Amino acid sequence: MVKFLKPNKAVIILQGRYAGRKAVIVKSFDDGTRDRAYGHCLVAGIKKYPSKVIKKDSAKKTAKKSRVKCFIKLVNYQHLMPTRYTLDVDLKDVVTVDALQSKEKKVGAAKETKARFEERFKTGKNRWFFTKLRF
Amino acid sequence: MVAAKKTKKTHESINNRLALVMKSGRYTLGYKTVLKSLRNSKGKLVIIANNCPPLRKSEIEYYAMLAKVGVHHYNGNNVDLGTACGKYFRVCCLSIIDPGDSDIIKSMPSDH
Secondary structure, eight states: OOOOOTTTEEEEEOTTTTTTEEEEEEEETTTOSOOOOSEEEEEEEEEEEEOOOOOOHHEEEEEHTOOOEEEEEEGGGGGGGEEEEEEOOOTEEEEEEOGGSSSHHHHHHHHHHHHOOOOOOOHTTTTTTOOOOOO | OOOOOHHHHHHHHHHHHHHHHHSEEEEESSSSHHHHHHHOOOEEEEEEOOTSSSHHHHHHHHHHHHOEEEEOOOOHHHHHHHHHTTOOSSSSSSEEEEEEOOOOHHHHHOOO
């Protein structure tokens, strides 16, 4: 009886091009909108996970391996698997429905979330979120 | 075995309570609507038949854990659960949204 599809919840995308990828809910639309008459949410997810970094790597190599590629998408609740994990990265100002309207805005928003995700990855927190789901 | 063998009396009482819910309360039958009811936090109790596929059972239990909703594993298969609901089809899982006059929600989670 507790609502769990809330912002900052980590979810796994189940369908579409990004199936199997982890994402975080930025904004949820429980009752839908005029265009999408079903419960859906705006998620920011990882398109390409950062590679494994070993101690032997030089600084340049670590920087290259720690890169994260992101995507922003509106996803139906039915196509998500919620998890018990959360990721509190502040993306509300960057990731908006408005950002999905045009290509440049989308790319700009993705770049900004990439920066924030990479920053979070480098601190070593939320390790589950940045590891690839094996299936 | 972890759970003790369910006695006939408790099994009948679950059936009685379920019948009362069917008559006076609101419920949904079926996997898709059970997940929907858990997502929009309308579901109050989920009942799963014993021959539910294990992956589906785990998935429903995980959703219920996130939503803090009780899950009852019905002592019978989907045919029996359908009969208990008074339906002529099989029911693998159901979600009770409003128990009506029944006390199934108050008594079941402690029973399990």
